[in-house]
Amino acid sequence: MINIRLKKLIPRKPSKNENHDTGISLPLGAGASTASGGIAQGGRGGLASASVSRNSFSVSNISAPGMNSTARDKHNSSLPANGGPNPFYESLPSFRDVPSSERLNVFVRKLYLCSYVFDFSDPSKNAREREVKRQTLLEIVDFVTSGTGKFTEAVMEDIMKMLYANLFRSLPPSSRENSKSDSYDPEEEEPSMDPAWPHLQIVYEFLLRYVVSTETDAKTAKRYIDHTFVLKLLDLFDSEDPREREYLKTILHRIYGKFMVHRPFIRKAINNIFYRFIYETDKHNGIAELLEILGSIINGFTLPLKEEHKLFLVRALIPLHKPKCVATYHQQLSYCITQFVEKDPKLGDTVITGLLKYWPLTNSQKEVLFLGELEEVLEGTQTGEFQRCMVPLFRQIARCLNSSHFQVAFI
Secondary structure (H helix, E strand, O other): OOOOOOOOOOOOOOOOOOOOOEOOOOOOOOOOOOOOOOOOOOOOOOHHHOOOOOEEEEEOOOOOOOOOHHHHHHHHHHOOOOOOOOOOEEEEEOHHHOOHHHHHHHHHHHHHHHOOOOOOOOOOOOHHHHHHHHHHHHHHHHHHHHOOOOOOHHHHHHHHHHHHHHHOOOOOOOHHHHOOOOOOOOOOOOOOOOOOHHHHHHHHHHHHHHHHOOOOOHHHHOOOOOHHHHHHHHHHHHOOOHHHHHHHHHHHHHHHHHOHHHHHHHHHHHHHHHHHHHHHHOOOOOHHHHHHHHHHHHHOEOOOOOHHHHHHHHHHHHHHHOOHHHHHOHHHHHHHHHHHHHHOHHHHHHHHHHHHHOOOOOOHHHHHHHHHHHHHHHHHOOHHHHHHHHHHHHHHHHHHHOOOOHHHHHO
16 A cells, blocks of 8 residues: 655644635645755755854845846846956845844845846856855845744835746756657656755745745735746746755645635646646656645545536546656655545545546556555445446456566556
């Protein structure tokens, strides 16, 4: 039997409306793990151990955070390559060195500095300026975590500009596209790691702390963390860097829990990603992470299940057994499927019929996965539903018994 272990995410206080009928159940489903175990100062350790300088810097002549690529390249070309004095930077005080009434203004100025995006293709280029930005990012993360006061709408707008500038970029070409071989195996190949991760990680940590902060009012923030923002986050799930997908999984999960108004849209948007993956591209790096989020969401559904949720099972989850790379996300998929059967045992017939429809004919490894999932589903299936599908089921089992593959024949 499939043994699925659940790991806890970052703890937080649940809201009163957390277990809505289309709600969310913490922790995440199969294979979930904590994305924000701390920001490393060189790879390990937490925020508390990070050495933050007392003085950071600000860009004095910088364009708006949402500058286009041409303007950004112009600024980058103006930066000195030898790490010498930079005319674009001016000294900014630490939060500890200013009175409480001025800290929000300093926070906004630091946000503008952090909106500047560097080119990480050359490790030696702008090393000093990149370190200044990294230290400043650590400072604004600490500022959000400290809960010094409610964020105004103007500050939220500045926060969004910084997040848009850093996070929402074009992902590099996938290794699959670069590989001319049809036998590309994502489990065997090393994933591409984003060289900008020393900055991206802290920006993701900032976003996570901002979303879960009690100082972030959901009614106001929903105008900035809107459908466009959610769609751009979902686009990033196709990143090859597993560290980025882990953060995205945790952040989207928290957004789903905090912003109830966005829940139907998030489910529909994830469905669309699955449809495009199944019927068009057959390529996506974040299916497993999206299924982990959905596993938690399904666990929070109340009975009786809505028709919308049953259609999701039939139109999205069951067809996910079709792609060749199902092994990369089968554990999470099986968890979602069994959650549905546990919620409503009458769905057992629907699931078994769907498994038989997509049963692999020439792939023994997939057959082993299907047989293990079938065992889990049968445990929750009632007698009436089993009788409706038992004839085609036993025919398939008979074919498996005659398989030349020993694992299929004796499982």
